[in-house]
Amino acid sequence: xxxVAQSPRYKIIEKRQSVAFWCNPISGHATLxxxxxxxxxxxxxxxxxxxxxxxxxxxxxxxxxxxxxxxxVDSTLKIQPAKLEDSxxxxxxxxxxxxxxxxxxxxxxxxxTVL
Amino acid sequence: xxxxxxxxxxVNVAEGNPLxxxxxxxxxxxxxLFWYVQYPNRGLQFxxxxxxxxxxxxxxxxxxxxxxxxxxxxxxKKPSALVSDSALYFCAVSGNTGGFKTIFxxxxxxxxxx
Numbered sequence: 687x688x689x690v691a692q693s694p695r696y697k698i699i700e701k702r703q704s705v706a707f708w709c710n711p712i713s714g715h716a717t718l719x720x721x722x723x724x725x726x727x728x729x730x731x732x733x734x735x736x737x738x739x740x741x742x743x744x745x746x747x748x749x750x751x752x753x754x755x756x757x758x759v760d761s762t763l764k765i766q767p768a769k770l771e772d773s774x775x776x777x778x779x780x781x782x783x784x785x786x787x788x789x790x791x792x793x794x795x796x797x798x799t800v801l
Numbered sequence: 802x803x804x805x806x807x808x809x810x811x812v813n814v815a816e817g818n819p820l821x822x823x824x825x826x827x828x829x830x831x832x833x834l835f836w837y838v839q840y841p842n843r844g845l846q847f848x849x850x851x852x853x854x855x856x857x858x859x860x861x862x863x864x865x866x867x868x869x870x871x872x873x874x875x876x877x878k879k880p881s882a883l884v885s886d887s888a889l890y891f892c893a894v895s896g897n898t899g900g901f902k903t904i905f906x907x908x909x910x911x912x913x914x915x
Contacts, residue, residue, distance in 0.1 A: 728805075742902055787833045790847065790903070792837075792845040
């Protein structure tokens with residue numbers, strides 16, 4: 687079974703530039719999550735999708751971050767414009783359903799450095 | 802509000818000795834509790850979870866965890882540590898009332914010395 691795929695693995699940009707990350711979840715998984723993991727901290731949920739609908743985006747900085755999952759499969763997370771404090775690893779995860787009792791399967795992450 | 806605390810930034814143990822990585826939580830209602838492990842340059846991997854039932858749950862790689870409702874704890878344990886267990890361990894909780902957002906602890910780095 688293929689795991690969660692993410693690209694790119696690494697990205698370096700200057701502040702005020704834009705960047706996009708892509709995620710392909712495990713086939714058949716209805717729920718997709720984007721997390722931000724700052725060095726030395728645990729992952730923080732940015733947005734959770736159930737199929738192509740948003741379940742929770744309460745911690746997504748909506749003035750600069752956006753995410754979509756148009757066909758209920760792949761997802762894209764965008765930052766525009768980036769700030770220095772956005773430097774982090776962005777993790778995508780998926781689970782079979784989103785009831786809270788399902789374990790999540792994580793991709794390798796995208797390490798973003800904002801200069 | 803939900804929260805998770807991992808009181809130790811780092812745990813050091815000798816190979817062959819038992820290990821414990823501590824986790825306490827706060828959540829409304831009954832908790833769903835998880836442990837994940839992160840090896841260098843790899844994504845988080847699920848180890849085990851507690852949903853309901855037996856307080857002692859067993860997971861991958863010989864790990865187990867004990868749910869203690871009165872102490873609101875979910876400590877990760879292994880009877881005999883291996884050098885290959887050295888990694889970053891995260892405890893996570895989601896509540897089954899008012900939404901199911903998963904909150905992760907800050908992580909505990911485990912060093913197992915040969």
